[in-house]
Amino acid sequence: MIPVDGSGQRPTARPSRPDHRLRTGIVIVLVMAITVWSARGIDVDPAAILANWPNAVGNLVQLFQPDYSFFPQTLPALVETLQMAVIATAVGSALSLPLAFGASRAANPNLTVLRVVRFVMNLVRSVPDILYAAILVAIVGVGALAGILALVLFNIGIIVKLVSEALDGQDLGAQEAALAAGGSWFGANRMSLLPQILPSFASQVLYTFELNIRASTVIGLVGAGGLGLLIDNVRNYFLYHYLSLIIVEILVLVVLLEGFSSWLRKKLL
Amino acid sequence: MTRTGADIRIRHVGVTYPNGFTALRDVSLDIPAGQMVGIVGLSGAGKSTLVRTINGLVPITSGTITLGDHELRPAGQRQMASRELRQLRSSVGMVFQSFNLVKRTSVLNNVMMGRLYHNPAWRVLLAAWSKDDVELAMQALERVEIVSKAYEKAASLSGGQQQRVAIARTLTQQPRVILADEPVASLDPPTSHVVMRDLQRICSDLGITVLVNLHFLDLARRYCERLVGLRAGEVIFDGPVADASESVFEEIYGRSLSAEDVLDSGVRL
Amino acid sequence: MTRTGADIRIRHVGVTYPNGFTALRDVSLDIPAGQMVGIVGLSGAGKSTLVRTINGLVPITSGTITLGDHELRPAGQRQMASRELRQLRSSVGMVFQSFNLVKRTSVLNNVMMGRLYHNPAWRVLLAAWSKDDVELAMQALERVEIVSKAYEKAASLSGGQQQRVAIARTLTQQPRVILADEPVASLDPPTSHVVMRDLQRICSDLGITVLVNLHFLDLARRYCERLVGLRAGEVIFDGPVADASESVFEEIYGRSLSAEDVLDSGVRL
Amino acid sequence: SQNAASGTNGSASASASAAACVGTSDPAAAAPTKLTLALVPSGDATKLVESVKPLASALSSRLGIPVEGVVTADYQAAVEAIGSNQAQIGMLPSLQMSQACDKYGAVPALQTLRQGKSTYAAQMFTNNPDKYCSDTPKPGANGMLYCNGTESGNGPAGLDSITKVKGAKVAMLSAASPAGYIFPVAALKAKGVSVGDVTPVKVTANDASVLAVYKGDAEVGFSYWDARTVVKKDNPDVGNKVVVFALTDEVPNDGMSITGKMSAQWQDKVKNAMLDYAGTPDGVKTLTAIYQITGMKPADVEALGQTQAAARSIGLG
Amino acid sequence: MSATAGSVRPVRPANWGQRAAWWLVSLIVVAAFWSVRIKWSALLDFPGQSAKYLRALFVPPAWHKAGEAFSSMILSVQMAWFGTVLGIVVSFPLSFLAARPLAPLGVRLPLRGLFAIIRAVPEVVTAILILSVTGLTPFTGALALAIGSIGTLGKWGYEAFEAAESGPLEAIRTSGGGMVALLRWGVWPSSAPEVLSFWLYRFEINVRASAILGLIGAGGIGKMLQDNVQFRNWDVVGMLLLVVIIVTMAIDQISGAVRVRLVSGRWELPLVRRLASGGAPRRKGLSPEATPPG
Ligand SMILES: Nc1ncnc2c1ncn2[C@@H]1O[C@H](COP(=O)(O)OP(=O)(O)OP(=O)(O)O)[C@@H](O)[C@H]1O
Ligand SMILES: Nc1ncnc2c1ncn2[C@@H]1O[C@H](COP(=O)(O)OP(=O)(O)OP(=O)(O)O)[C@@H](O)[C@H]1O
């Protein structure tokens, strides 16, 4: 059945279907090619998984039996990790907020400053956290300070990227209104953009806090304190039931933070 | 408080956008202080461009615009200092079609944008407004009859209420000129009338010069003293509303008006 | 292919939302196939609730609704199988106030949504539509005169064009009933007329039953045969458009109509 | 830790006590077609990658199957690899040999000899001899400085001085390293100084520990005797700037473990191939390049257990 | 000016909850600063020490290691790519099953728990578990990265799916579409750009995270970094840093271009773009409004 009566209708030409097959094909082939190239480079061996998967089961079983009596001994390290994470998150987010405005096309009219900030931020972001920790341990010595500094650098990289992207995605009408009322760029950004991005800033900060807690397990490897150091000790003595308690502790923190974060987002939005 | 309108003298103004498109050609208008002028024209005729040149949001490419003591000149000629531009902008209020409020902050903070020019950076940063400024803002909110919402979030207001906050924002600026770019385009009919009446009253009570871009012809005829018709960047009509005959509109719109160019209510209830 | 409208019989229908709010009370309506019915009422009167009960988007709490062979019953009584519900829905097209298009895909794919019920999962997944279906969609697009945009992204269309795509989507469904929930609320006046005329023509040409919720009274009077007035969940007027006197509207809207409840064009050009 | 390996069928000779774990074998295991040799570096790992190649190919030609050497910086990774038969041969420190045996029944097959000794002392050294030396540092046979009677290399020596370590920055290895952590920390504990009383500077290899002290990142460092020789090549004055001032009790040498998931014949074959190779001049040269090893001997499981005992004495394991 | 109507001025609301929250947060931060065991004096010679180490790192870097550094970096990139692809393949369907409107509670909660557990387990621990299956190879590293990616991508995925516009979903339901239709045409189109940019972002993270896995013998740049940091071969570390930075920034540029392409349909290199156009930033008001038809 044809839903057209044809009477008195302006004839509109049907367009021909644009052909995206070539483009799609190229993208698929390219992705596959890179994947195959990577697979060859790293000697992918699926047969090993099939043959050896039971090997991991023993350790997994032990990992699922946390020894809660170990809890008091983990407390100092846990507290140190939390201290490091809190300080690093606070300092990192305080520093990143102005930097994020500097790195946002929407908020920063000065192209030179924009480019410089973005370049430096790209630099900061490309260095692995463990390397920051290693170098900072050399500079300020071993301990929480090196860990905190490493985390701060790591945090700035992430928050500035995510928040400046959020800024770029904002509707700029209000900013224009503020400028049209004679406000400076600073004033316009403060009054119009800042309130708009606060929820996303808050949730980025909480996300970074979670990352910091997890990252402390990495930077502990180079002696920067916290749970990482403890993890290193217990796993070297194959104390998997202790290790799993530490993991449970991190898990609780992660879940709490996630819940808090989504609650806060709902409240702020 | 200066509360007198300013003359606007537009002399042979042309605007060519960076992409080469010429949006205004040799526009000359003299608008005496305290007049309410409606600007009509097809979509793309250059209405927005025209009002935006007046506060320097769109740079002109030829001619001059004088607003009180300030003179805007084309790029290439001596520009006013950014401080002077901000001063000029602070004396020109702008009402936007889409309100351009900061949704996530309070109505009062939104209205305070009108005081950005007059406040030092630290007050802006901390949103620590002086008593006088708050008083000014409250009075503006009273004038548009929405003061009871001063501490609500802008997002919680209806469209018409938001537009009134936007008008309060311009009033707080204590402007000498108000530019309104399709201020009722997204409002429902009753609210449109409220907003237009507000503008009209402000114009007659305070002697502020008002330029308003409009889509609906009937609104222009009902509320403005003078009508400017634009077509393809040129002024093709300029005179009292009463002189705007059917043939003039046919010229502006390039065709005869059908009954459907206004929301038909021939079927009155 | 059935292309005839379906009768709708609504018998003593009540809707109480889970939060206890009763949005409809004892509503009974008989709508013969091929009729175009306008539903008017204040905001919150229950217009949306009424049309949404008809395709089961809102479950009824008492009474019955019969649509062709299908009968919708209140929760607690025997419900139709989800397969039957999907079948019923596929025979009822719905046009939304906010269009509800998938913005990031092509117009054609959007129109194809109307064929979802008739296609197996793999076709849906791969967007591998059959030739017949594409033909059907093209014809629907031709009917609303927008076929030339078939391969454009929906996001690139103007509001009125998007609403016409939405109508084409319902047409492709080959529905027996079209429900339109404020289909012109976000459109400008000329486009509103185009959309209403389209609906009217579809109703008369194809004999499809059309129920349309409207805000603007004049539109309802101009395009519908029959008017249903709702107030606080109850039908307080039901009859031919011609019978809708001033006093009826006063009852529906709870006050006398001022000149500003329609966009005034007493000042005709 | 408990014995997790007794499940394997056959000639499981589970040890009576943890200290005497001898490992297991699996008579049902098929002959391997390929072997992986895991090494935990106690020296510069970048150099190790090169120097391990002759060892792998020598073993390969003796056993008739390919042998691949893999270096991991992580003790736990090495033990787990052997435990899961991902690596069949491991060159491990004494503690990890015991752990691999206890946990997975890996056979502690050989121990290394350095200058004919199957034990060595862990040393403590400093860049601030005035504080830690009670006598004037004097050069030992290798020209590097020693004080408190440590030049012989036979521990224990100079342990009276180590209470002064309290409060200092101390370069130490991971808690699983016998010479870089366990024995020195045990010695400190015996003198009433706990790890909490010093500021640890974590490194993961012995020569890094020397360098940390040499470059002033730490005041005191722990390592095996005498890790300074490794870095002397690049830093000729290390022997003057860094002075050894104390030696701990003797630590059992590191050695070679063989997976328990292999038949006893193959375990012997591998063990003998290594012993054989270590007896040839070529072998001595290669092994010296890897770990300063001068020879191999069958493992003394009782002696190996001393490391675990020391670890337990400081609350580890 | 005088009030034109009897509308009363409201009093400024006190907002105690918000104030309490701010106090609490400040208190926690202050407490953390006050209680942490740190010799803040070490910060005093931070500038001097940093200068010293920067010189050691880069004046000059160990150029002769450039080749070796690049080939290890390539291995890391391969590990990261493969890990990311695998992570995507697994997490993508799982996050559909963890999204609110699409799956029942009984499926959703366990999956969300799984994502949280994965995020709580340190990469090194994951790697050691996998190592007992696949051995001391880069493949192990890639698998560890893949598992890590499942934790974060899974979470980001279901959050994006839950944020999908509800309008199209409703339209699909009303036209009789089933589950597949809902996913394919309701959820996916609206969340696709966000999800794709998460994928790219996670790839970037994986390139950096591969540095940690060098420790356990998975190879790549991480191993080289580890070895040379240990032995304080700062000039080599400097060279490695240069390589890491150059390669990550190159990837960043490419992925940025892909992202722009996905969002705007144009190909642009973010760094180059501004040089080429030089136009003012996008401003809603200045662009011509959509022309109403009719
Ligand atoms: N930033 C810009 N760059 C280039 N061209 C522009 C720019 N802004 C506007 N234009 C063009 O200038 C012309 C006039 O635009 P303007 O916005 O002034 O029209 P208008 O009369 O306000 O139309 P509408 O009623 O649709 O708002 C249009 O053709 C538009 O495409
Ligand atoms: N999901 C819901 N839960 C509870 N109450 C609801 C729900 N949806 C609607 N209502 C209430 O039911 C009443 C009728 O709503 P409905 O959306 O049908 O009104 P309407 O006539 O369409 O109004 P409008 O013109 O504003 O769209 C309103 O008071 C509304 O608050």
Ligand SMILES: [Mg+2]
């Ligand atoms: Mg305009």
Ligand SMILES: [Mg+2]
């Ligand atoms: Mg409604």
